Amino acid sequence: xxxxxxxxxxxxxxxxxxxxxxxxxxxxxxxxxxxxxxxxxxxxxxxxxxxxxxxxxxxxxxxxxxxxxxxxxxxxxxxxxxxxxxxxxxxxxx
Numbered sequence: 021x022x023x024x025x026x027x028x029x030x031x032x033x034x035x036x037x038x039x040x041x042x043x044x045x046x047x048x049x050x051x052x053x054x055x056x057x058x059x060x061x062x063x064x065x066x067x068x069x070x071x072x073x074x075x076x077x078x079x080x081x082x083x084x085x086x087x088x089x090x091x092x093x094x095x096x097x098x099x100x101x102x103x104x105x106x107x108x109x110x111x112x113x114x
Contacts, residue, residue: 066095
């Protein structure tokens with residue numbers, strides 16, 4: 021179920037936005053993990069997250085928390101950065 025944030029000028033489906041953002045981060049993480057030659061098993065060992073959960077996250081069957089995303093970022097020697105950016109013109113409805 022989506023939560024809706026709505027003003028006269030803007031409407032956002034919160035759950036859809038959360039999923040879009042997390043999926044983008046997961047895609048980046050997977051690309052970096054593979055480029056660095058790290059296996060899911062190695063990531064599991066580095067993070068303390070069960071390999072089965074790594075598989076579910078990478079398949080986007082589990083939506084990880086910011087804490088888990090931070091652990092994954094650290095495991096591939098990256099930092100997780102979340103920031104606010106200007107809206108793109110014409111993108112005020114999801």
